Amino acid sequence: MDTFIKTLLTVLLVYYGLKIILKLAAPYIMKYFSKKLAARFGANFSNTASTNNAQKKEGEVTIEKVPTKQKSSNTVGQYVDYEEID
16 A cells, blocks of 8 residues: 555656646747747748749749630530519
8 A cells, every 4th residue: 555655646746747847848848849840931931932033034024824724515404594473
């Protein structure tokens, strides 16, 4: 019975100790991950901007056309306009 109480107290002490430590360390952890995410986003953004600028010369104009979608000739049915008769 004595070892059970020691084990239970150890588990509770570790649980509450980690809870307090994580509560104090949470702002620093969040700041670290937000900086890491911002750096990753900034790196991706700067890579795409530099590749677009490297392909075009200054003053060069390009027109990019979006391909038109072809309409399908298969019609499911016909539209019928009707009136109610009293």
